[in-house]
Structures are given as structure tokens and as C-alpha cells.
Amino acid sequence: MILIDSNIPMYLVGTDDERHLAAHHAVTAARDTGMALVTDAELYQEVLHRYTAIxxxxxxxxxSGCSTA
Known part of the structure; x- marks a missing residue:
């Protein structure tokens, strides 16, 4: 089981290409090993705080992994 920290999804939706690619590769590699990727409410709180602040x-x-559709 791998805990996904708040920076990973923020890098995935961010504009920094280097960090986006690194986060994408890390998540893909972890997923491909069959490890469970998990998070917690603290991640959601950090995402809310950061994107509200900016x-x-x-x-x-x-x-947050939520669909807007």
C-alpha cells in the first residue's frame, strides 16, 4: 500500500511539465506493480486550502480525483 501525498495530484493537474511527468511516472509505476494507492482526508484538506488560497x-x-462532468 502506497500513501499518495497531496503534492502528487497537484503536480498531475499543475503546469510544471517536469513535475507533472515525474508524478505521472511515479503513479503509473506504482500502479503497474499492483500496489494499492491510497490517500486520506488530509490530502483533500490540503488541496482545498492550496487552490482556494491561490x-x-x-x-x-x-x-481531488473528482469528476466535474
Whole structure:
């Protein structure tokens, strides 16, 4: 079991290509090993705090793994 820290989903929806690719590769590699990827309520709180603080509420759902459709 691998705990996904809040920086991983934020890098996945962010604009920094280097960090986005590194996060994508890390998640893909972990998934491919069959390890369970888990998170907790603290991650969601950090995502809410960060994207509210920088006035990017549209990034909350994607970084939280929520569908907007």
C-alpha cells in the first residue's frame, strides 16, 4: 500500500511539465506493480486550502480525483 501525498495530484493537474511527468511516472509505476494507492482526508484538506488560497477553485475537483462532468 502506497500513501499518495497531496503534492502528487497537484503536480498531475499543475503546469510544471517536469513535475507533472515525474508524478505521472511515479503513479503509473506504482500502479503497474499492483500496489494499492491510497490517500486520506488530509490530502483533500490540503488541496482545498492550496487552490482556494491561490484562487484556482477549478483545480480542486481534478486534483481531488473528482469528476466535474
Amino acid at each position: 484562487d484556482r477553485p477549478e483545480a480542486i475537483a481534478p486534483a
